[in-house]
Amino acid sequence: ILKTLNSWFWWENIWMPINCTWAHFVDRDGLVFPKPHQLYATIPYAFVLLIIRFFSERYVAIPLAKALGIKNVRRVKPQPNPVLESYFRECSKHPSQSEIQGLAKKCNCTVRLVEKWFRRRRNLEIPTVLRKFQEAFWRFSFYLISSIAGFIFLYDKPWFYDIWQTWVGYPFQTLLPSQYWYYMAEISFYWSLLFTLGIDNKRKADFLAHVVHHLAAIGLMSGSWCGNYVRLGTLVMFVHDTADFWLEAAKMFNYAHWEKTCNILFIIFSIAFFITRIILFPFWILRATLYQPTYYSTTPVIAYFLFNGQLLILQGLHLYWGYLIFKILRRFIFLK
Numbered sequence: 496i497l498k499t500l501n502s503w504f505w506w507e508n509i510w511m512p513i514n515c516t517w518a519h520f521v522d523r524d525g526l527v528f529p530k531p532h533q534l535y536a537t538i539p540y541a542f543v544l545l546i547i548r549f550f551s552e553r554y555v556a557i558p559l560a561k562a563l564g565i566k567n568v569r570r571v572k573p574q575p576n577p578v579l580e581s582y583f584r585e586c587s588k589h590p591s592q593s594e595i596q597g598l599a600k601k602c603n604c605t606v607r608l609v610e611k612w613f614r615r616r617r618n619l620e621i622p623t624v625l626r627k628f629q630e631a632f633w634r635f636s637f638y639l640i641s642s643i644a645g646f647i648f649l650y651d652k653p654w655f656y657d658i659w660q661t662w663v664g665y666p667f668q669t670l671l672p673s674q675y676w677y678y679m680a681e682i683s684f685y686w687s688l689l690f691t692l693g694i695d696n697k698r699k700a701d702f703l704a705h706v707v708h709h710l711a712a713i714g715l716m717s718g719s720w721c722g723n724y725v726r727l728g729t730l731v732m733f734v735h736d737t738a739d740f741w742l743e744a745a746k747m748f749n750y751a752h753w754e755k756t757c758n759i760l761f762i763i764f765s766i767a768f769f770i771t772r773i774i775l776f777p778f779w780i781l782r783a784t785l786y787q788p789t790y791y792s793t794t795p796v797i798a799y800f801l802f803n804g805q806l807l808i809l810q811g812l813h814l815y816w817g818y819l820i821f822k823i824l825r826r827f828i829f830l831k
Contacts, residue, residue: 505531509797510722511666519667520723526669531721533675540683541690548633548687556632560625563751567625573615578602583616628750630695635743637684638736644680645733648673654726658783661726662790674725678716681732685712708812715805722798727783731806734775738767758827765820772813781806 507516520528557567573579578601582590590598590613599606648671654660688695689709719728741764748757784803 509801511798512796515666526667528667529670529675529678529720529723529725533679534682534717534720537679537682537686540679541686544637544683544687545690551636552629552633556629557625559632560628560751563748563753565625565628565751568623570618570623571615572619573612576602576612579609579612579616583613588613588617588620624750628747631743631746631750635740635747638740638743641677641680641684642733642736642740645677645729645736648677649729649733652726654730658730658779659787661730661783662787666723668723668726670723670725674729677729677732678720678725682713682716682720685709685716689713704812704815707808711805711808711812715802715809718798718802718805722802724802727780731776731780734771734780738764738771741767761823761827765824768820769817773817776813777810781810 505517511519520530522528579598582598587594595606595609595613599609602609649655652660689706692706692709716728716732719725719731741760745757745760745764748760781803784806788799
């Protein structure tokens with residue numbers, strides 16, 4: 496069954512134009528092509544990023560937070576109590592007064608002690624300001640470095656200025672070393688975010704959106720790698736990263752209560768977000784993926800629909816987050 500599924504997945508009609516086979520993608524005559532098995536390396540690379548994250552958060556983010564006036568607040572742990580812990584995890588984190596009285600009788604203690612236990616236990620679930628700062632610092636660092644690296648990798652490439660160049664010579668476009676490392680770093684980063692979703696700060700408003708975004712990003716980048724849509728893929732990654740580090744910087748100064756700096760950074764982020772995600776992405780990137788391939792092939796392959804479907808999912812998330820950003824800006828402008 497697995498062999499059959501594997502042969503279906505790598506069926507050539509899914510991934511490449513007519514009259515092309517996987518044999519055409521063997522390195523030759525100075526041409527180097529992306530190979531699907533290279534994506535396995537993103538998993539160990541993700542763990543390398545997690546190690547870098549640990550040391551950067553501990554030895555860079557914490558001293559920086561202290562310099563900005565953020566104190567490490569130590570939460571008081573409640574006394575170990577298996578009965579209350581089981582109720583907290585399986586039933587409710589906010590028990591009613593009658594439930595508290597029943598738990599007090601069961602544990603042979605006062606109602607006030609049970610209330611105090613639940614209050615302290617709930618506080619342990621809330622990340623400290625320092626922890627939030629550390630996470631924002633890591634994301635800020637990666638997005639900033641990725642944006643700078645992406646610009647260095649792309650600024651001298653013709654497809655950075657003329658989107659039509661992404662299709663010239665397709666599918667026989669050679670893979671550049673810069674493109675390889677750009678892809679490996681980006682996919683590894685999103686794997687690392689997925690690995691730490693359970694311990695990172697919980698976002699009630701858009702937790703599910705983040706999960707969908709990370710999975711769609713990994714699927715899209717991996718698929719574009721296998722289909723050699725690398726030129727377009729690097730443009731998509733660059734467009735996404737250039738706005739994100741402004742948001743993480745705004746968060747960092749928000750946690751430090753530098754209100755004016757936070758406001759300025761958030762306004763810059765909002766402008767960058769709407770330019771890159773609401774204007775450039777649909778009218779530049781999506782135009783190149785939806786419209787321009789019809790000039791190079793009269794019979795689109797299945798991958799055409801798979802990739803564009805994922806890109807449209809990303810655009811839907813952009814519109815959702817754009818709506819949230821607009822609500823914040825409206826409150827900021829009209830309600831001070």
